[in-house]
Amino acid sequence: MKSRYYVVLGLFFTCLLASNAQNKTEKPKEFKVAFEEFTLENGLHVILHTDKSDPVVAVALTCHVGSAREKAGRTGFAHLFEHLLFLESENLGKGGLDKMSAKIGGSGANGSTSRDRTNYFQTVPKDALEKMIWAEADKLGYFINTVTEPVLAKEKQVVKNEKRQSYDNRPYGHNMEIIDANLYPPTHPYNWTVIGSLDDLQNATLQDVKDFYNRWYVPNNVTLTIAGDFDTKQTKEWVKKYFSEIKRGEAIPVMQKQAVTLTATKKLYYEDNFARLPLLTLVWPTVYQYHPDSYALEVLATYLTKGKKAPLYKTLVEDKKLTDAVTLEQYNSEIAGQYILSVTAFDKTNLNTVQNGIDEALKNFEKEGISTEDLNRIKAKQETDFYTNLSSVLGKGFQLAQYEIFAGTPDFINQDVKNILAVTPQDVMRVYQKYIQGKPFVATSFVPKGQTNLVLNESVLAPIVEEKIIEGKEETFDASIAATYTKTPSSFDRTKEPNYGESPDLQLPTVWKSTLTSGLSVLGIENHEVPLVQFQLELKGGMLLEQKNKIGVANLLASLLTKGTRNKTPQQLENAIENLGATIEANATDESIVVSGTTLSKNYTVTLQLVQEILLEPRWDTTEFDLIKQSTLSQITQQKASPNSIARNEFKKLIFGSDCILANNRMGTESSLKVITLDDLKNFYTQNLSPTVATFQVVGAVSKATVTQSLTALNKKWKPTKVTFPELKIADAPTTATLYFYDVPGAKQSVIQIGYPALAATDVDFYPATIMNYRLGGGGFASQLTQELRESKGYTYGIRSGFDGSTTKGAFLISSGVRSNVTYESVRLIKEILENYGKNFDANDLEITKSFLIKSNARAFETLDAKLGMLHEISNYNYADDYIKSQENTVKNSTVAAIKALSNTYLNPNKMIYLVVGDAQTQLQKLEEIGFGKPILLNTLEEDSKK
Incomplete structure (x- = not known):
């Protein structure tokens, strides 16, 4: 084991906010991320970062291999391999990691794959650290013998289901596939998407998998990051014990930078089965990650699209009213990068008109450039984002590994910061001229079926192969068959799971x-791990207080609140927020309006002054109101094309019933939005936004005294009114099951x-x-639904179950989303699992449940988000401050008999609502065999109601 060095990183950011008058006299504050790194003799690189603020540890294994290391015709391997590595290893056994994760109270073993790296990660209570090191070593060095043909066949189906869910069965899902194939030449390793093709996945052989493992999954191509509350000396000994025997692999070649150049613009189009609105995407080749020009390009992307002053927003959204938003993002990878500009236009908008608007906006930018003031505003937000990324031990671990793999050292964090601070207005204009102005690009036009008249001129049809739905097409397999092999030798018994360490205290x-004199309730948690504050002001009501013929008022009001104040134009308010490096948002839920935000702790008080101004001095800007209505209509149109959105909206109607306001989509409908006026929003504001139904929740680096002082003026000026809540009429649970199809x-x-109206969060059960x-279905891979439908059958990428109550019955x-040709089989299997769940629940199930729910409490409140969630539950459901201890006692006192009784009461599959959203031609008729009668086709009911 070769120890290299120990370094403390000092990050100085105060110059980011140098333009803010209130910060001119502040002394620079230092934020430290301490780390130690060393390398084992076999090449494994290890980074350790201690953080004892919470009794948790994050462990991440990052392998320097992604889709860029694949070969044409064998795409999707890196991602497939990510899945396989979770399934089994020699000493953990089949499903061993997931079983262990549940037992130790971990966050759930997870992973992700990019073009250039694959990582595996989990946050666990600190007493399970040795177990995690043991498990990660077993995955890396003692895995490949356990992969069999049936296991590979099953996991292919899981990955293919992920592709269908994330790409093939959603609007614009094929867009990046077209872009990558045309931006990069066939010989470039970014020519294909990370997910790969269905055919390539199906054609993968067991030998292909073994070859991939032996080449890339070797210690000298892996970085192990451990961050959190641990003893450094002991951890080093564990790492050496469990990892040092794994053999070094062949030398790994350095990926050479491979920038691409387009000699001419390419225009392609595609008729999208799921799209309801036209989408234009323009993509320019740019630079690799951490290239010196990437920093100015990041600023450019923000300046061109985000905010009222942004040239593309101003021209396309405000002036020409072609869309409700423009996005521009830098997608930089290890060897090359790309700049992606996307505009989802309004219904029936010709994309040539959008292109003309883009050209006009860019010409305006060329004339005006970017000011130093605007540059500093963008940098201020970058500071807040940086701290946010470091607000968890896992986030810190990820960041250190990222620098190590793609910049050569974790210490690059210092240079990264300097590069951010060094960007000038001249740099921004220089990179624009170098990479964007007058340069060729790839343009894709995605339009609804039958609307090719909207595509860019001179576009050619993109060659996308659509999967056909064929019953019985997929191969069968038995993933339960045990692998037979000779175990990999070791100097000690690796089958013995390490003991727990010292148990962390909750x-x-x-x-x-x-409670302030106005009636405003205030709850807070002071925490100084990072110099941030998060807050939310919850105003009870939302859609609950709307009229049935004008659904959508609360949602529109929430959107309008942050569009200026009495004394600030929308742009002036936006600039005031961004100059602080803060965010302030307002959103509506079914039962509330929430004003939330994040700010640097030093800017908390000034940020709250803006919140007060937003809340008490609305601008009622008619132009913004019209823009928001058009944007909402556009979102409603898009939802009609998304199977997941359709399912969510239709299920609400079935669950709550036509007499309940909660059955509606809170955004409203085309008809309701047409009749809603600005006066409706003003009336809702006057009648329903009162401190008597409001709660302010705040967490972070701010004291109670400072929070109280920040609310003094708001408390004095915000006049309380009486808010009356109408009686809710939630439909009764069904007495018999009915199956609906869309x-x-x-x-x-x-x-x-599948479900029914069940319980409120305040119910005793x-x-x-x-x-x-x-x-x-609440335990991820520890749940029966996941084990049966994903791990055993390969029907789905994911499935879950849960109770979703609030103060009202939920x-x-x-x-779940399942592959289309096993729809009937999936519904039948879910029904069988529900029927047998209570009967089969045993002492082992109870032990696993108790172990997870009790041990996971160690990491329950690590992040600011988690702490804010705690305050939400305390304030909304009248829970005690230590409600988690009460819940822990409930877990400890649970019995098998009690679980069986609850199952009998709340899991009767013959008294539930079943909804399937899919292809009726191939799936509808067979579902009658479930035994709930002929499925009711909801589309037909909708059409009949309109006649």
């Missing part, structure tokens, strides 16, 4: 509370939702029912 954050012709997957549900819901 550390509950200290909650402070107060037809999406040509759907590659069926979206399944709500948490016990949540405990009962853990092994059914749904019990099972949801």
